[in-house]
Amino acid sequence: MDMTTGHFGGSLTEEQRNFYNTEGYLVLEDLLNEEDMIAPKEAMQMKVDAIADDLAVAGLITDKLEGRPFPYRLAELFRGLTAEDFLKFGRSWRDRLPGYFHLMSNPKIVDAVESLIGGEIFSNPVYNVRPKVPGVAAGAVPWHQDKSYWPDANANPVITVWVSIVDATLENGCLHLKPKxxxxxVLDWHQETYTGTGYTALHDHQVRPHKTVALPVKAGTAILFNDRLLHMSTPNLSDHVRWSVDLRYQPTDQDSMPQHGAGFLVRSHQFPDRVATLEDWMARRVERENATSA
Structure with a gap:
């Protein structure tokens, strides 16, 4: 935000900002291209390699399927195994791999966020890599508000940026949300028992009155939404993994939520020398080491 004019910078148009502020979300089609996807995909493939190794050592598979295409390999590794076998590796991942830092720092994403909250931006520690695997109940996320995962945090606004790594379709479990x-x-929530993961969930009577919008999108699309917006995703009924990543950003003067991990300063017009590097993030430092800005 320009402190003298009160105007936001960034990449969004006034129409897009107005839509976000009114509806609570914004779809940015084709925000990322194939080159932008290389680093996060490499990180995901590193994780899948490690999972394949573990499954082989445990005697659960005899073929690591190393030659299979990215959308299919993880799904096929768990074909014939149980949901419990999958959940041993977590319903979502938050590994500190360089590819995820490069995604969180991507100027195309940060520029869009700047349009909504100004140019002093903190990348929240709650980011999730989500491999929605066919046949695993944990892939279906019930109606909820992201804020229910940090109800006591003094942070508002927190913007979720949900990024599709493959095409998200009605069949493989795209996002659904309730505009406005x-x-x-923060609504009273409970921990659901269906998926075995304890997602926070809302009751039907809390969400029924509101219109639902389904958002099937192409790979490279980003969906921005407020952390109080009601949303969910459906089960994956396809033969491949619905890969997505949800990132979160907030103004630097809000609660950094250290109880959830170490986020980092991703942009600052006032103190650019403090913006964290990959090395800082890997070391869990929130700002650049030896920054000289006062």
Missing amino acids: TQHSR
């Missing part, structure tokens, strides 16, 4: 629900307080 971002002004809701």
Whole structure:
């Protein structure tokens, strides 16, 4: 935000900002290209390699399927195994691999966020890499508000940036959301029992009155939404993994939520010398080591 004019910079148009502020979300089609996807995909493939190694050592598979295409390999590794076998590796991943830092720092994403909250931006520690695997109940995420995962944090606004790594379709479990629900307080929630993961969930009577929008999108699309907006995703009924990543950003003057991990300063017009590097992030430092800005 320009402190003298009160105007936001960034890449979004006034129309896009107005839509986000009114509806609580914004779809940015084709925000990322294939080159932008290389680093995060490499990180995901490193994780899948490690999982394949573990499954082989445990005697659960005899073929690591190293030649299979990216969308299919993880799905085929777990074909014939149980949901419990998959959940041993977590319902979502938060590994500190360089590819994820490069995604979180991508100027195309940060420029869009700047349009909404100004140019002093903190990358929240709650980021998730989500491999929605066919046949695993944990892939279906019930209606919830992201804010329910940090109800006591003094952080508002927190913007979720959900990025599709492969095409997200109605069949493989795309996002569904309830427009204009971002002004809701944090609703009373419970921990669901269906998936075996304890997702926070809302009751049907809390979400039924609001219109639902399904958002099938192409790979490289980013969906931005407020952390109070009601949203969910459906099960994966396809033969491949619906890969996505959800990132979160907030103004630097808000609670950095250290109880959830170490985020990092991703952009600052006031103190550019403090912006964290990959080395800082890998070392869990929130700002650049030996920064000289006062």
